[in-house]
Amino acid sequence: MTKSGSIVALLCITQLSQGLAGEKISEEDFLAEIPVALTATRLRQPAADSPVSTTIIDSEMIRAYGAVELADVLRLVPGFQVAHPSGERLTLSYHGQVDEFSRRMQVLIDGRSVYSPLLGHVDWAILPLNVEDIERIEVTRGPNAASYGANAFAAVINIITHHTALTQGTRLSVENGARGHERYFLSHSDQSGPFSYRVSTSYRKDNGFDSVEFPDDKNIRMLHLRGDYQLDPFNSLEFQFGYNQMRHLDGDTDADEILTDPVRTVKREHSFEMLRWQHDTGPDQSFELQFYHNREVVRDNFFTSSLDSLGFGALVAFDLDGTPGNEPDIDTSLGVPLPNSTLVNRYDLEFQHTFRPADLWRMVWGGSLRYDEAGGRSDFNTTSIHDTFNNKVYRLFAHMEWKPSTSWTFNLGAMAEKNDITTGIRVSPRISANYHISPQHTVRISANRAYRTPTLYEEYADSTTTSVEGIGLQDLRFSNGGLSPEKITTYELAWIGNIPRYRTSFELKLFREAISDILAEVKDHEYYDHPLNQALGFNVFDDVLFYTTNGYLNTNGIELQLDVRPTRDTRVHLGHTYSQQRGSSLGDINRFGTGVSRYDNLAKATPRAITTLQVIQNFAPDLQGSLAFHRYGLYEFEGGDDTGDFRILNFRLAKTVKLEHSNIEFAANFQNTLDEYFDYEKEQVFDNGLYLSVRAQFD
């Protein structure tokens, strides 16, 4: 064979063999590395080994619930209360301790903390998150600072979205229902080699509560992007970006609110960027580094009508400090500027290392640096929204699991935190011993401590309404600063069981929670008898509120969580909580100008009993029915009304039509088919409503 002939033959052989071996299966398919999918961080701890109580709400439960507001689905968590202080705001509670702003929960979306550094609450209505993209919600019932940081105080809500590889294709949803509810959702996801992405967008609007006199309509626009890039079998990158905008009507038509809270449109914007690098060498070893930035902007700058037109001009001019004849230089032909806009930023850098130091041990440790800043002219009495107050937070945490035998699992964890608001370094420890009576039954005893750092507003508040000339017209809230963190200590005795024969798992726990150093919002009636109020017949000068550390709340109770699958096509999820509370905090000083102090009864915010139930029944592969039932004993949140006992019963029926390249689901959701109820203020009443939806999935 000539040389050129040999080369041609070689090329032919090479190409042919590549063709033969490359397109079909070869030994490479048996021996080559595969990207680690179930990483050490993704694999959750089994309930029998866990140091804390956990409730998992998976995508099937979320879908079957048919929640209009995402947070409503959290009613399925034993002991949880969900309340609606207004058309655009929700507040959550686990065993009470809440007002209009739920400040005591850590909420994470794909590892990103989303509670606001300004007020400590979560804007549930405008989380940059579509319910269709959620894989599951893991709720830790109780503090978990050792894993999630200082504000994992009452509970932790960890929302995990689908990996982009699992949502390939195009999805479309249209919803229409009661209270003017409309929602349109469009998402597309695709994969190209090692890169997969998802783009989701939605628009939603509703008319708020029909029962209230003040307007509370809202509309929300959302854009969310997620990209996953597999660099090699051991390294992956995840990028997320989200932008949300809500416009809602706010304000009150009541005479005593018209000066400071007139009806107007408020625009809220939330956005974030997140980048995460994950290095996984197997199911037992994972290293994760992530950075994210959250930004919240509330645009709510407005003027009241002129003081003259409101009829206040002369009165305001009369005297602002109550001293006749000392008239301020104020132009009463102008309205009062109310610069309620706020700007909030959070920058967070975190690393986490999960590994097995020895056969019987598992460990996760890590640390984070966080920078929070918030600005608002009326919240902090500054001249610019960019005059911000900030808080730098440094954290180090470690958690170890030790299984010395098949009968025992021990968990020990702690988190040390230093921040600019509270002094010193605080350590939040956690310890538990799980005794496995049998492979199916475990008894757990645990103790846990966590702290809640005061929010930027609680620490630095100085809400002063000023005239255009800068003269103070109204003081609302202020803080003396130097606040201490709230402290919670919990003790639990739990029985975790599994009865395979009846496809049943359950957890029954006895708990005691002790919260001390409660950050109380205290009213000072200093201006109660202000001459302006006297002259008008209502309080233009409202109560002055300030923050101080004063109060306690002790809770004892029992909580059951039961999951049963009596047949392949039936799922039952049941939760029941019975608790007794005792606690108070300073509520008023100088009550009605008498100098008498009053303490608030904090126990009234928690119902004696809460029951939650969800049943999902697949009547046929393409026909699913579900119901959700909740029963609450009476409670009264701070700033709300006595709700009395109330029950909620929702039904949903969904029919799926399978076509060659698509699935289309038609669903009818009957909400609150029992009596009317309210869960916060008596004006915000829920009556029954029908919601219809069509969801299409195209390959």
Place this chain on the structure above:
Amino acid sequence: MLNQVKHTLYRLTRRPATALLLFIFTVLPCTTYAEHDRQLNVSILNSHEGGYYSTFISRFRQTATVLAQKSQIDIRFDEKLVTDQFTPGPGDTLYVTVGSRAAISMLQSGATNPVLHTLLPEQTYTRISAMYPPRGDWHGRVFIDFHATSFLDLIKTSLPEKTRIGTILGPDSRQHAGALSARARNLGLELAIEYIEDENDIVTALKALQGRMQVFLALPDKQVHNRRTAKTILLSTYRYNIPVVAYSQAYVKAGALIGMYARPEDLADQAAEKLFRHINTKADVDCSNQPEVISIDINDSVSRLLARNIPAATYIERVMRENIARCAE
């Protein structure tokens, strides 16, 4: 490293004859001189450099050297990469192909030399030998894969309470559908099968299996299981608490509950033994070309979540060894 040594020692204890021979012929050569009756020229044709190909060849040469000394054969090795210009050597040269590409080149060459094809799937060999029928007197095989039905036995052994199995078959694996269904019936298992032509259909197929399976069985198929689809499969099944039973160590590392596979070192031992059985007896010893040494890996982290009562890997290995037909010694 320590684990590797322990693992090797463990393997050797399961092959006492090999262990004894290794000891005798690696420790004693300095003091013992054996008269060699014959000479054997072995030409190793390699598909790729490095990685598990090197692991295989190194172990093969080591074991073959020991066995050659036992048989008083002077063995000489020659090693070529398949991308080199390949011209068959003299007729008495025995070829050992390592990997699919080497086997293809060998068969295409039309050489009449005795050949031992190793480290390739049975399906690959069947396909290329149909195109280029082997012409030599002897063409031994040591395949890397187990029969697809063996994995149903594996599920029956390791997860006896799980009776509903789901799998996705593609162009490479759909031929096993009949045998799988028959074996499932024999074992009292319900087998749900979805078929795909292209990896883009994987999510649809997984959705179709949802609710019909308690265990997902991953069988080798390029369109169904590759670097892109494996993550989707593992994440999707984990979401519904469904364990994955797979065919490779890497799959277990990535998140499958249990894997049954053959290690290159064990296949190299098997290939060397097969070679010398042929040389010494000239008998037809190809009654089974499956891996004789089974490796079982269990992902402990997945097991504690999805299958807490799974038997020990050593027990499963022992049962599976009895299930899989082997050549009589």
